[in-house]
Amino acid sequence: MPTPVAVLNHYNLQPFNTFGIRAYARQIAFISSVSELDYLRELGLFELEGPLVLGGGSNMLLMNDLDRLVIVNRLKGRTIITQDTETITVRWAAGDSWHQVVMEAIAHGWGGIENLALIPGCIGAAPIQNIGAYGVELKDVFVQAEAYDLRTGEVCTYNLVDCQFGYRESIFKQALKGKVLITSVTLRLSKPGFHQLKLGYGAIQETLETNGVIVSGQVPSINDVAKAVISIRQSKLPDPAVVGNAGSFFKNPEIPQSQFDVLSQAYPTMPHYPAPHGLVKVPAGWLIEQAGMKGYKAGSCGVHDKQALVLVNYGPATGAELIALAELVISNVESKFGIKLTPEVNWIS
């Protein structure tokens, strides 16, 4: 028997998106069990317009009011699936906060996600764009996700290969977009003594030295690494509780080597990193800054003055104003460098 859940009408989503955009959902339901999803599905609410699944709202730009149902994912709970001497496999329900998952793992001494500390949002959204930071991506520890098919009500399992993870990419942004609701995510983490720290991202090493962790001859702990990541992030990324934003607004573009060779003649200091398939990754933040837009303001929104890859809502900007700003950034970068930036943030209408 499906479990009934309240469906509320004309609901303000401003507190539910980190950009702080005021937009209304035609209907909204807060779900804490799969059985409640069955209830909504049997009412026929998933039939016309597919519903929008909302986690922490930290990777979306609400373009306007939503003439459809919004399902807020509040599934909670952790289960240990299996463990051996070296690893532990743990499943978290999709509504658990990602940062709390990282902190829980650290408290137990489970390594693997410490570099991903302080990323906002829910664990259920982590596979959508294969979250990544400071040299680690979700795919490095991912085992599987369970997902509810919004059309059939079937719960299917997607393993690492099924998910087709790439840089800020997965099958959930492509073939399965809008079709499933991820209900749980299972990770394989390392037990104390069996974890290989990833300190290759320059700023981590420097921060550990500044914090006195490395100088004193100590081997950093996973907690030291998480603390370093948190302090780097706090020094450049705006806190959504203070100023509306959704993190990096654009992806870092990956360009052919031949295009990079031409550009690097003109801009020898252009930072760059190797990318898969022989491509070269160029930081969008650098391109936007060089295009003269770091700190640019347009009405109530702008380009962050410490990290040009982040668009900010000083309030009260609308989705349309942020789209106009994003389009201006894309156009200015393309005119200067011939590189067309693509959004990382999901544009929702």
Ligand code: FAD
């Ligand atoms: P939401 O914004 O609620 O949803 C994002 C998309 O996923 C939407 O299309 C939504 O419909 C879909 N979705 C959400 N949950 C589910 C589900 N259970 N099933 C199916 N679809 C679902 N990202 C990084 O990768 N690395 C970073 O370093 C990083 N730093 C950030 C820093 C700041 C300050 C901010 C604001 C954002 C940052 N992000 C970063 C982006 C964001 O936090 C992540 O993408 C996060 O995983 C989004 O989670 P969420 O729950 O808020 O997703």
Ligand code: EPU
């Ligand atoms: N840069 C500038 N000017 C700026 C911003 C950056 O010149 O205004 C340069 C930096 O000097 C550096 C390079 O760009 O040489 C890269 O900057 P940074 O290390 O800050 O990382 P990023 O490429 O801007 C990416 C992710 C972040 C992630 C960090 C750390 C993307 C789109 N963004 O940012 O993810 O936290 O690396 O790994 O890949 C997110 O996805 O929302 C996000 C915040």
